[in-house]
Amino acid sequence: MKITVENIAQMIDQSKLDPYVTEKEIVKFCKEVIEYNFVAAFVLPANLSIAKKELKNSSVKLGTGIGFPFGTTTTKSKLQECEEALKLGVDELDTVINIGALKSENYKYVYNELKQLVNLVAPKPLKVILEVSYLTPEEIKEGTRIGGEVGVEYVKTGTGYGSRDTNLFDINLIAEAIDDNTKIKAAGGIRDIYTLIEMYKLGVRRFGLSRGPEIIEQFKEYFAGEIEI
Template sequence: MSELLHTLTRESLAQYFDHTQLAASATEADIEALCRESLENRFKMVAINPVQVPLCSRLLHGSGVHVGAAVGFPLGQNTIEEKVFSAGKSIENGAQEIDYVINITALKSKDYAYLEREMAALVAVCREQGAVCKVIFENCYLTGDEKCAMCEIALAVGPDFVKTSTGFGSGGATLDDVRLMKRQVGDKIKVKAAGGIRTLDSALQMIEAGAERIGSSASVKILGEFCRLRQE
């Protein structure tokens, strides 16, 4: 087991987590449970679809738990203008963080200018309204060169995070991808690992590899596993 087991506290580990409920079948009760669990465990953020932002914002108001909206989710196949509008409206409704999916078609076409315009537009709307901007690459569909190209664009534009995955693609976060992204962006941009992280061991490995945020729907289970091992 990772050395982090002995250096992290329950509170510090909880702050790595974006507690996630993005299923199309999620009910209002599911979203309320997500917020309740996040309050009880002091997670960093709830990750939800834009339509649920007003409810989460009301339930979490003044708590310190952020509301995060997924934009262009999960395929990224929206125009820049649509993504900007969705991000801006989500922030207006109470979101403090935006996770948006890049246009993978543009990346496959090597249209790096488009991707830079898209990223700059999303970063700008977040900056203007004081929100955190995370860029989802969806690495399961990308080559190593494509991942590096996106990191280079991110270094030029300056989002807050680059992120591995939506959790809805053909694969999720891998240690190799987290290491690659961290190596490319260094300390200038943070890395978020998401998709398939369901155990304490996998979460700690992602943190050791360089992830500063973890997206997971299993956050409560992971934190519970930590507390049992630490006997807290």
């Protein structure tokens, strides 16, 4: 299969999720996302209005995090965050799983929370963030299975705020447990095109990045804009 620079760009959710980001930086960020034709721009909820305005004449989707970055807010709070984000014009939502509930094997809580969120935002896609750095291999698989059962569009590895980077072992665990209707999104410490390509080979179809432009430029330089996989 041939992968082009355009294909890579359309797999990247470019993110600007620093708590200290300024309005001017969001404007600059959106212009860069449009320039590189990334599939989506992810910003914090407080910056959605600015980003929506900047992206209005483009094909770039607008995304935000829910219960971000720790997943420790209540189900009610997450539902309210989703409602407000939808009113602000968001296209995609990435919610952090209740990590403590998952680790406590309170799978009913995890299932019920995610199911309510999926139902609320439909037909908009919901991605569930596992935060793999805090989970055992079996917890990663169980979180993946629950995500598939409730109908999330993607199971995502992390927020970028975890205790370590996402690695290929994490992707393999998710790939082993995921169903045919659910896709994988990788995020957290993906800094070069080689890592991205290896994760793609394992089944990843979205990448949450803060360094999207750098990775696109690496792809152009190292592979002349296309590669056979």
